[in-house]
Amino acid sequence: MKATFNRKGSDELLAADASGQLAIPAPAVSPLRQSRRKSRWPARLDLLQSASGLFLALFLMGHMFFVSTILISNEAFHTVARFFEGAYFLGRPYPILVSAVVIVIMAIFIAHAWLAMRKFPAGYRQYRAFITHKNRLRHSDTSLWWLQIWTGFALFIMATIHLYDMLTQPALIGPFESADRVWTGSMWPLYLMLLFAAELHASIGLYRLAIKWGWFTAATPNRSRRRLRWAKHALSAFFITLGLVTLLAFIDLGRNHAAHAGERYVPPQHSAAPARH
Numbered sequence: 188m189k190a191t192f193n194r195k196g197s198d199e200l201l202a203a204d205a206s207g208q209l210a211i212p213a214p215a216v217s218p219l220r221q222s223r224r225k226s227r228w229p230a231r232l233d234l235l236q237s238a239s240g241l242f243l244a245l246f247l248m249g250h251m252f253f254v255s256t257i258l259i260s261n262e263a264f265h266t267v268a269r270f271f272e273g274a275y276f277l278g279r280p281y282p283i284l285v286s287a288v289v290i291v292i293m294a295i296f297i298a299h300a301w302l303a304m305r306k307f308p309a310g311y312r313q314y315r316a317f318i319t320h321k322n323r324l325r326h327s328d329t330s331l332w333w334l335q336i337w338t339g340f341a342l343f344i345m346a347t348i349h350l351y352d353m354l355t356q357p358a359l360i361g362p363f364e365s366a367d368r369v370w371t372g373s374m375w376p377l378y379l380m381l382l383f384a385a386e387l388h389a390s391i392g393l394y395r396l397a398i399k400w401g402w403f404t405a406a407t408p409n410r411s412r413r414r415l416r417w418a419k420h421a422l423s424a425f426f427i428t429l430g431l432v433t434l435l436a437f438i439d440l441g442r443n444h445a446a447h448a449g450e451r452y453v454p455p456q457h458s459a460a461p462a463r464h
């Protein structure tokens with residue numbers, strides 16, 4: 188669906204596509220120059236942006252499920268942490284494996300942010316033009332795109348801090364180790380904001396991807412949009428609730444463990460007192 192309207196004092200039309208993004212018109216170029224200049228790169232970069240976003244959103248869902256194993260038991264979380272260090276197939280844990288995964292995630296994260304920046308309003312005039320048209324158009328998907336820019340910006344700062352922590356302290360992931368970082372290490376306010384920013388950004392991103400690439404379409408475009416919006420809200424609500432409950436569990440554990448902060452978790456089978464003979 189396209190919505191068009193006039194720029195103030197100009198004959199040019201601005202078009203908002205189905206995902207609500209405004210196309211700010213480029214200066215007119217003669218058809219001859221246009222055909223000579225036609226490049227496939229904008230389309231390729233668009234595809235890369237979608238693919239990296241999809242990958243990061245799926246990673247985040249998996250990540251939330253793994254982290255929430257603390258709700259099952261301390262041992263379950265410990266087992267998952269040691270699993271990612273290769274302890275069950277390499278004979279002993281190698282935390283460097285976690286650092287390696289963090290580097291890959293960081294690279295994709297930076298690439299995704301760089302690709303997204305191409306679409307930001309460049310300079311004050313474009314910014315003003317966008318705000319004016321966003322307010323005039325009142326297209327909810329255009330407002331979602333705006334929210335995505337701001338949550339993306341917040342994520343760039345907050346997720347980088349978290350990723351740096353995980354990169355440099357991969358061996359300190361465990362029920363007590365994580366809970367100490369969350370509570371005694373005062374990471375919980377950052378995690379709380381990161382949770383909202385990440386979940387909103389990811390669910391809006393997935394919604395926009397589905398509209399852009401025509402996934403899960405219904406009989407009419409309006410029906411499709413309604414259905415996708417419902418899925419977007421459900422996804423955000425589910426992961427924000429799961430994240431909040433998980434964070435509360437870490438806070439509770441961290442408070443109870445505060446007097447022994449820094450002490451590592453030892454699973455029950457390893458901490459059993461030696462049998463007396």
Ligand code: HEM
Nearest residue numbers: 254288289292346353360365368378381382385430433434
């Ligand atoms: C390979 C990369 C990552 C690893 C290894 C990792 C690992 C962890 C771990 C172990 C925790 C539990 C708390 C702690 O130990 O400090 C945690 C929490 C959290 N992580 Fe990550 N993380 C990664 C990437 C990310 C990314 C990219 C995001 C978001 C953009 C993110 C968002 C969060 C949030 C919001 C929490 C708080 C959990 C909650 O509220 O329940 N993480 N992460």
